[in-house]
Amino acid sequence: MPEITLVDAVNMGLMHEMAADPDVVVLGEDIGLNGGVFRATDGLQKKFGHQRVLDTPLAESLIAGMSIGMAAEGLKPVAEIQFLGFVYSAIDQIINHAARLRNRTRGRLSCPMVLRVPFGGGIHAPEHHSESTEAIFAHIPGIRVVIPSSPLRAYGLLLSAIRDPDPVIFLEPKRIYRLVKQRVEDDGEALPLDVCFVLREGSDVTLVSWGAMIHETMMAAEQLQQAGVSAEVIDVATIKPLDINTILESVDKTGRCVIIHEAPRTCGVAAEIAAQLAEKGLLSLFAPIERVTGYDTIMPLFNLEQQYMPDVNSIMAAAKRTLEDT
């Protein structure tokens, strides 16, 4: 079994589910012959035809809206929006319809759709191409927000997102699309949604993150180890709904927590995690919760991209602060 990248794993998951379920359709801009701007849908149209793999006109609100119509009729649309910075004109459809079709109709209609969106900075992309605004979606009742951080989890979580009976925003960390390779078996085994994954066990401090930042977080844990600090690493994976129990259990053990995300700080998902820790796990904390995040600024153009993004050093520093007085 060859090792594959995260974007290959997305492709493999799409291939698998399209073959397994004739109701799955894939749509978006340039996703057909061109295979998507990141090649996530490469080869799908050739294999499954232009009716099940459809190039849409350039219209994001339409892409989301027609996916809702398809889903209500029993198809399982997997739509791609090219970059998170362009999802905003589809937000009306996501919030006003996808998220609430089941609720509005008391279950008469439902919306089993997946909206795949590459997101995040770090690839020297043009303006509007490097956003990390996942918290916007995490605020919305009725949807799931799922973010893989490795080829294995991209494959397994994408399968479960497609099979899920409710709408899923599937955010793909494009900085690590091709950064690491893993062996991923094309066995159709899905991974569970709505749960965090403990990637590394430790006893001194809990590092919580998701998406591309898992990469830096794991490196920080490694370096902390060398400095004699045992860090537990949690990949949240489904940021909505949030599995706070796994995080609470970990913090109960370590007494310290650092939450890392690329997104701006204010009302980022770290704020929600910290609030829930304060509500339910305050007494197990030995030190204040630390957040390592992007700044509350516009995502800079790529000259300053590295200065914006949290890095291994800032994660290490935050972890050490939690250990300082305790």
Add this chain to the structure above:
Amino acid sequence: MNQTNKSPLQQTAPPLYQVNKPYVTASFEIKYHQIIDADGAVVGPIPDFARQPEQLIKLYQAMYLTRQFDHKAILLQRRGQLGTYASSLGQEAIGTAIGYTMQADDVLLPAYREYAAQFLRGVSMTEILLYWGGNEQGMNFQAQKHDFPINVPIASQTSHAVGVAYAMQLRQQARVAVCVLGDGATSKGDFYEAINAAGNWKLPVVFVINNNHWAISLPRQKQSHAKTLAQKAIAAGISGEQVDGNDVIAMQFRLDKALNKARNGHGPSVIEALSYRLGDHTTADDATRYRSKDELEQNWKYEPLSRLHHYLTNMGYWSKHHDQQLEKNTQHLVESAVQEYLNTPAQAPESMFDYLYQSLPESLQEQRQSVIQRHQGHA
């Protein structure tokens, strides 16, 4: 994809050096259809279905029921027994023709003034009252499983119709999606995105514009400088036409053509139904702030019920006796729907959690419990 080896430029125009004056590369015309005028006089060819009195009477009854329902709903709202309500006064022919023409397994994607269509498709009056009475069960149609519920975010239903029609086409079903929107809605990008995409794929979808000449306080002529709204279809490469939306016979006839065309794989259409909003925008609106009494009075002349009534009477299909009978029957139907609505208990508080997802995520159980506890004893 190109059928010829010519460059795209050459396909639409001769080589540039041959052009010594501009010439027409595209042109269009928009037709207006009417069969029965405001006085009930026949001005167009009577279609076959309209030669059968019982069919016309069915249309009249549906319009009449809708009008009585509307009237009742407004009364309920005034009495504090219903929330804000959007009436379809004056536009009953549009919904009636839609409901009458569609087949059972087609899909209706309405805005919020298509009660006539919904009733004909099995949505109950009680359900519509429940909806405006603040109860989501009003969208859980018991006898209509596929239709979309009322759509409030203007024009957003148009792209759902594209997806519904795409699913029908993919599965090679002989079904059609019918999407209704207002004149105001035609200014939204969603509408352009939807008709453009529908044209691309030749989808089985019909967009019906209820041009009631107002979008709350904005009159039609300030909504767009386009002479007709139907012509917007031309830009999307699909057919568009205007129909007298208060002439239920013309509406049925043109809709039937459009639906057949869609059903037979010949693609989408836009029908601009010309009508007039005789009521306030909703019960929360006061149209006297922006609309003259004169204009309103003028437009009462064109309303759809009296003209069909004239026609039916002229043809000897209808008499005073029928009027009395219909009034009695309708009153009974509306009253029993109102009673059923008023007797429907509010949903349990925890119902706000129970349809969020197919099964409630673990993390929401605590909130669900807390709403139950908070309201224990209140019932």
